[in-house]
Amino acid sequence: MDGPGQARRLYYRVVYTILALAIVGLLAGLVTGWELLGTVVYCGGAWVGSGITFLAPKLTDVPLQDERDTELYNRASGLTLGVLFVLGLSVIPAIYVLEAAGRIEPPPEVIGAILLASGLFLLWGVAYGIVKRR
Amino acid sequence: MENDLPRRREAEGLSQGELAETLGVTRQTINAIERDRYDPSLELAFKLAAHFECHVEDIFDPKESID
Numbered sequence: 001m002d003g004p005g006q007a008r009r010l011y012y013r014v015v016y017t018i019l020a021l022a023i024v025g026l027l028a029g030l031v032t033g034w035e036l037l038g039t040v041v042y043c044g045g046a047w048v049g050s051g052i053t054f055l056a057p058k059l060t061d062v063p064l065q066d067e068r069d070t071e072l073y074n075r076a077s078g079l080t081l082g083v084l085f086v087l088g089l090s091v092i093p094a095i096y097v098l099e100a101a102g103r104i105e106p107p108p109e110v111i112g113a114i115l116l117a118s119g120l121f122l123l124w125g126v127a128y129g130i131v132k133r134r
Numbered sequence: 135m136e137n138d139l140p141r142r143r144e145a146e147g148l149s150q151g152e153l154a155e156t157l158g159v160t161r162q163t164i165n166a167i168e169r170d171r172y173d174p175s176l177e178l179a180f181k182l183a184a185h186f187e188c189h190v191e192d193i194f195d196p197k198e199s200i201d
Contacts, residue, residue: 066159067175
């Protein structure tokens with residue numbers, strides 16, 4: 001009865017190995033000055049890994065993921081968004097007010113992080129609206 | 135939610151993996167249900183009941199959740 005278990009382990013090993021190689025490739029490109037090659041390796045790995053996670057469950061009867069996995073992902077995503085939401089609510093308005101008052105001058109990285117968080121929440125809101133209506 | 139899944143599964147001589155394959159879920163899910171760490175969906179609960187030829191409430195005890 002090791003068949004499904006082995007297939008599931010193989011699936012996760014392949015996906016995580018590809019993603020790990022993609023990240024290592026990107027970092028190696030940065031360190032060695034071959035940024036373009038590193039970026040190509042990373043993009044290739046990300047696309048192949050994503051493609052496998054999308055296609056593999058459709059091509060096999062083996063339950064690579066089931067309802068418990070989905071619930072775990074949902075809970076982890078909810079927790080992540082909750083933490084980001086609390087941090088965002090408590091920090092972002094204060095940064096805007098202090099910046100408007102000339103008390104602080106946030107570095108571009110902070111502005112970028114705020115925009116990223118805002119975009120993430122916007123995307124979540126759109127996704128929630130779509131899922132709710134389906 | 136408490137359940138007597140381990141007893142029923144062992145009475146049939148099934149491993150967690152074998153039961154999982156029969157129901158189309160992973161062995162980890164069956165393990166989590168047996169250890170009261172995961173409450174299955176209605177669909178899976180009915181699949182379990184059908185497999186063991188009993189009612190859902192024969193396997194799962196909702197008393198704790200209702201209280």
